[in-house]
Amino acid sequence: MTIRLYDTDARQIRDFVPLTAGCVSIYLCGATVQAAPHIGHIRSGLNFDIMRRWFAHRGYDVTFIRNVTDIDDKIIAKAAEQGRPWWSIGYANERAFNDGYTALGCLPPTYEPRATGHVTEMVEMMQGLIERGHAYEADGNVYFDVRSFPGYLQLSRQELDNLRQPAGDGETGKRDERDFAMWKSAKPGEPTWSTPWGPGRPGWHLECSAMAHKYLGSAFDIHGGGLDLIFPHHENEIAQAKAFGDEFARYWVHNAWVTMAGDKMSKSLGNSVLVSEMVKKWRPIVLRYYLGTPHYRSMIEYSEESLREAESAFARIEGFVQRVIEKTGSAVEPAAEVPPAFAEAMDDDLGVPQALAVVHTTVRQGNSALAADDKEAAVARLAEVRAMLGVLGLDPLDPHWAGESAERGEDLHGVVDSLVRLVLDQREAARTRKDWATADAIRDQLNQSGLSIEDGPQGPRWSLGPR
Numbered sequence: 001m002t003i004r005l006y007d008t009d010a011r012q013i014r015d016f017v018p019l020t021a022g023c024v025s026i027y028l029c030g031a032t033v034q035a036a037p038h039i040g041h042i043r044s045g046l047n048f049d050i051m052r053r054w055f056a057h058r059g060y061d062v063t064f065i066r067n068v069t070d071i072d073d074k075i076i077a078k079a080a081e082q083g084r085p086w087w088s089i090g091y092a093n094e095r096a097f098n099d100g101y102t103a104l105g106c107l108p109p110t111y112e113p114r115a116t117g118h119v120t121e122m123v124e125m126m127q128g129l130i131e132r133g134h135a136y137e138a139d140g141n142v143y144f145d146v147r148s149f150p151g152y153l154q155l156s157r158q159e160l161d162n163l164r165q166p167a168g169d170g171e172t173g174k175r176d177e178r179d180f181a182m183w184k185s186a187k188p189g190e191p192t193w194s195t196p197w198g199p200g201r202p203g204w205h206l207e208c209s210a211m212a213h214k215y216l217g218s219a220f221d222i223h224g225g226g227l228d229l230i231f232p233h234h235e236n237e238i239a240q241a242k243a244f245g246d247e248f249a250r251y252w253v254h255n256a257w258v259t260m261a262g263d264k265m266s267k268s269l270g271n272s273v274l275v276s277e278m279v280k281k282w283r284p285i286v287l288r289y290y291l292g293t294p295h296y297r298s299m300i301e302y303s304e305e306s307l308r309e310a311e312s313a314f315a316r317i318e319g320f321v322q323r324v325i326e327k328t329g330s331a332v333e334p335a336a337e338v339p340p341a342f343a344e345a346m347d348d349d350l351g352v353p354q355a356l357a358v359v360h361t362t363v364r365q366g367n368s369a370l371a372a373d374d375k376e377a378a379v380a381r382l383a384e385v386r387a388m389l390g391v392l393g394l395d396p397l398d399p400h401w402a403g404e405s406a407e408r409g410e411d412l413h414g415v416v417d418s419l420v421r422l423v424l425d426q427r428e429a430a431r432t433r434k435d436w437a438t439a440d441a442i443r444d445q446l447n448q449s450g451l452s453i454e455d456g457p458q459g460p461r462w463s464l465g466p467r
Contacts, residue, residue, distance in 0.1 A: 007253070009252045019220065026224060027211075027223050028045075029233065030066040031068055033068060033070055033090045034075045038272035038274050039275055042100050045066070046106060048253075050391070068113070068115065069207060070090040071201055073204075086190075096275075105393045118210050118214060121214050126142050126206070127196070134243040137197045140186065141185050144243075146160065146176065152239050156231040156234075158231065163178050183197065183206065185200045205232065209241045226257065227257060255296045257299055258300045260273075285394060286310055296352070315450055320366050341358045342355045345357075352392065362388070366381030427443060430442065
């Protein structure tokens with residue numbers, strides 16, 4: 001089956017047809033590194049990591065570019081607030097983003113260009129746009145003339161007459177207030193680079209147009225990012241690139257936000273949940289499950305309860321994996337192919353929720369095989385589960401997670417065992433006094449918590465079980 005994706009520009013799901021057979025090129029707007037990442041930032045990286053993994057599973061050679069915006073108004077403002085060099089702010093937060101991507105199991109991009117490393121390409125693009133009549137210089141600033149490009153605002157479906165560009169500090173000499181800055185003239189205390197129009201620094205939108213052209217050429221397959229980037233960022237990217245002569249992106253894919261109390265998670269709202277703090281409270285693989293398994297176009301309303309539900313759901317999968325390994329005494333390699341229903345779901349606009357339902361169904365089948373002592377069937381189901389989890393970046397036996405699982409498992413198993421033993425002792429006391437109702441109620445409560453209780457000659461034994 002052909003992979004199909006929702007294209008924001010077309011407002012519909014389209015069959016994916018690559019520019020080059022067997023290859024896919026993806027440009028993802030990455031971090032603006034004015035602050036450390038919250039889980040809303042990392043969600044975008046996770047969604048496109050799953051996209052990339054699925055294309056690779058389907059046999060495509062994937063080129064994946066994720067840029068770093070290491071100079072912009074916000075970074076300069078943070079540097080002034082904190083009395084630190086702008087590059088110090090950017091570098092520290094770039095490291096924090098990469099630590100977050102790595103912690104949650106994202107594969108490294110093919111290339112990860114920084115904006116400040118591509119000023120030459122930006123100057124070349126501005127020169128070309130000025131020559132073609134799409135841009136002009138004023139007071140050392142360079143602006144894009146939005147009225148010169150008839151396709152402007154097609155992505156966001158806005159009317160030019162009703163448009164209000166976000167205000168820019170020190171942007172003087174505009175012919176039209178809706179024109180946007182590609183280059184900003186030098187100001188006291190700010191970093192500058194030399195250009196034919198005088199010293200200054202890049203505008204945000206120009207950076208991505210230039211870097212996409214540098215690494216993917218005049219045309220590429222997929223441009224991704226969060227919904228909040230559709231306007232002005234992606235709209236302005238399109239205008240610059242196409243007016244320059246590029247075909248630019250053929251598909252536009254946008255992920256939804258993580259919200260808190262209905263608001264987009266953001267620093268300005270003071271409702272962000274930093275990745276560095278979250279990984280101290282939750283296993284990173286559980287965070288990946290929580291952020292990566294809803295559909296990429298669905299909002300995630302953050303709550304501790306939802307995270308606990310994700311933790312329990314993943315524990316059921318992980319428990320099955322562990323039981324099969326205990327039964328067989330060795331690891332089981334992933335299957336070469338995923339089940340057809342899983343592939344069908346993933347091909348249909350990366351339908352991860354439907355694909356995950358196939359994972360849980362396969363886990364239940366595997367648990368039934370274990371209960372029937374059908375080792376061969378249990379091993380076959382685990383091979384399928386590992387193949388599916390590998391696509392989602394959630395295979396607990398993958399080397400990336402194996403060390404984390406072992407370390408956390410050793411730390412937590414003893415704690416959980418002690419707590420469960422206290423409850424089982426209460427159950428045994430109830431059984432001794434023939435209070436069967438209380439004993440059964442305790443067992444049922446443990447089962448509802450995701451634990452399976454088996455009574456044997458040596459006493460009760462607990463394990464993570466299916467629910």
